[in-house]
Structure formats: C-alpha cells, structure tokens
Amino acid sequence: MSENMDRRVRMTKALLRDTLAELMAKKPISKISVKELCQEAGVNRGTFYAHYADQYELLRQVELEVIENLKNFLAHYSDDRMPIKEGNLRGILEYARQNADLFTVLLGEQSFQNDLFKLVKLVPFQYETEGWEKTYILDFAISGCLSVLRKWLQEGAPESPGEMAALVLKIIYGGLLSF
Amino acid sequence: MSENMDRRVRMTKALLRDTLAELMAKKPISKISVKELCQEAGVNRGTFYAHYADQYELLRQVELEVIENLKNFLAHYSDDRMPIKEGNLRGILEYARQNADLFTVLLGEQSFQNDLFKLVKLVPFQYETEGWEKTYILDFAISGCLSVLRKWLQEGAPESPGEMAALVLKIIYGGLLSF
DNA sequence: CTTGTAATCGAACACTGTGTCTATTATAAT
DNA sequence: ATTATAATAGACACAGTGTTCGATTACAAG
Missing domain, CATH: 1.10.10.60 (Homeodomain-like)
Known part of the structure; x- marks a missing residue:
C-alpha cells in the first residue's frame, strides 16, 4: 500500500x-x-x-488504512477455523489500545463503523437457525462490541485487553443477563 | 417548546x-x-x-426535538414500574416507523446516539451485580438495540413493530445465542 | 556521484459561500 | 385598525476554496 x-x-x-x-x-x-x-x-x-479533494477524503483514507491493518490482523489470527477466540480478540484490543486516540476518533465515524461491520461479517460464523432474525442478531452483537470498545477507550482503557476480551465473550456466549 | x-x-x-x-x-x-x-x-x-448559526446547529435542534418527543413517550409508558415491556417497546418502534426517513438520518448522527444513550439510562434498571462490568453491559445492549432499529428502518421496516419488539426482548432476556 | 524525475513550495488568481447589515414588505397578535 | 415583529431582497467585506504557475528542493536509479 x-x-x-x-x-x-x-x-x-x-x-x-x-x-x-x-x-x-x-x-x-x-x-x-x-x-x-x-x-x-x-x-x-x-x-x-x-x-x-478535502478534509473528508483524507479522513476516509485514514479509515481505510486502519481497516486494512485490521483485515491483516484477522487473517493472521483466524487461520485456525475457530472465530472469536480469546487470544484473537485480545490481540485486536491491544492494537486498538495502542492507537487509542486515533481509534476513538474513527469509532465516531459512521463510514468507519460500516466498514467494521462488513469486516466482521467476513468471518464464517455458524448459526443455530437460518431465519430472518439472523442478520439482526449479528448486527446487534457487532454494534454492542463496538460500543464496549468505544467506551473502554474513552475511559482511558483502565481494564486490560484480556479482561475486556473475557467480558465480551461472556456477553456473547453467556447472554446479557449473565451478571 | x-x-x-x-x-x-x-x-x-x-x-x-x-x-x-x-x-x-x-x-x-x-x-x-x-x-x-x-x-x-x-x-x-x-x-x-x-x-x-449553521446547518449543524439546525440539525442539532431537530435531534433535540425528537429526543423530547421520545422522552414524553417513555414517561407515558413507564408509569408502571416495569421497564422494557413489550407494549412499551412496540410503541416506540411504531413511532420510529412513522418517521422512518427522519429517524434513519438521525440514527447516523453521533450526537443523537449519545442523547439516546442518556435517555435510556434514565430508566431504572435492576442488575444482578454491581461490578465494573455493569456499565459495559448496558452500553452493549443499548447500542445493539439501536443497531437493530437502524437496520430495520433501512430495510423499509418489513417486519411488524410487534415482531421486532419480541425479537429485541428475546435477545436481551434469552441471550445472543438463543436462536 | 551525477542526473533525470517528481514532489513540495510560495504566490497569485478567480470564485463560492459566509455572516452581517439595511431598508422595505408582509403577516400575526391584540 | 393599529402595532409589533418576522421575512424579504440586496449589498457588503471577508474567509476559505480549488487551481495554476514557475522556482526550488529532495529523491531514487543508474
């Protein structure tokens, strides 16, 4: 690039x-x-x-650069056919933490969020059912994760990436009311 | 007003x-x-x-108007100390559906989302635990719901408000993997 | 190291949109 | 009907835009 x-x-x-x-x-x-x-x-x-052409195109380019980095990131870690592993997730969180300032800015952009949605949807998940609810569930989960990530960074990332990865997995696999 | x-x-x-x-x-x-x-x-x-002062201030005013409407909405329906009832939720979804075009635009705005977060956080929820995870869980849930709402409106709201309310409640109380 | 290429620079340009003001007209409230 | 005030057209200086030019500088390839 x-x-x-x-x-x-x-x-x-x-x-x-x-x-x-x-x-x-x-x-x-x-x-x-x-x-x-x-x-x-x-x-x-x-x-x-x-x-x-203008400020917005510059911003867009920066977004795409970061997306590209994350793509390589996912490709590297998801070789073992097991999506959303703890280490996998932790790696991304560490990357986000290291570029906290930039990430905080980008996570506020709609276009960047859309890119992230598309990126996550490349991961081959397996569902129990195949109904119309499927896509909503996935969107719910992705959006929720991004919101947690944003909040975490805004607070200055007090918890460790490991703790956060565990939290996210607990929500996804244990449900929202498992606390 | x-x-x-x-x-x-x-x-x-x-x-x-x-x-x-x-x-x-x-x-x-x-x-x-x-x-x-x-x-x-x-x-x-x-x-x-x-x-x-400029376009952005106008947009912001529109956002605040809608927030004010939603506030009255919630106040009206949450008289019975039971937050997030099915009918409660369905009412909001119907309101959103009726103003679908405007809502679709506003849901893409960061400031409007922040307002919605604050609005939902006024509802007195009761949690199992009181740890640091609490705030993250709530953010996850709110963000997830908004994402579902946005997708639903973007698709032209094919499902009925009742169906969507049921879906959201199922996710919240049944977990993400209950499908 | 030398040389051709290309990126940056400073300066200038016409142009568009901004924000404010005035005098004038139109409309609402009483 | 009278009064108050909102909306209007038009003008204004100003700031930022997007492009151009030639001169200068830094680079990479041989």
Missing part, C-alpha cells in the same frame, strides 16, 4: 493524518478547514490538494 | 427542518451549504441566520 511511495509523499501524508487526528480530538471535522489543517501540519495547501 | 411561537417562525423552521432531512437523505451534511438549503426551502438566507 504505502510501501512503494516516495519518502516525501509518505511524510506529507503522515503529517496530515496525524494533524487531522489531533484537531479532530478538539473539534468536529466540519469546523476544520483545509487551510488550518495545512498550517498546523506545516504542509503547503497546494500539496494537500495534490493528494486529497 | 414550539407552541408559543409566531406562526411564521414555526413555518420557517418546519420548512428548513424538512428540507434538511430531504437533502441529508441524498448527501452528507458537510456537502450541504446554507445557501443551497435556503434556496431549496424557499427561505431567505438572512432568515436562516436569524435562527441558526
């Missing part, structure tokens, strides 16, 4: 990516102008437009 | 509200200018600025 790029291009994109994340931690992207973003990043405004 | 307002003011706000909803069904609010919105609504741009 970003391997075979000019050093300068990678530097520019990285600067813009990080600066956008910083600014978005303070205010919504709608209040961030390309001008301000470039001044903050120390990048020429013309250079920005050479890569992106 | 909007009872004791000049007819003209109410008309103007209603026009802007509906037009914004229409436009947001087609494209993200970031691509909607105040100028376009006002032309579409047939409202003078100066009049817009007399009421709102």
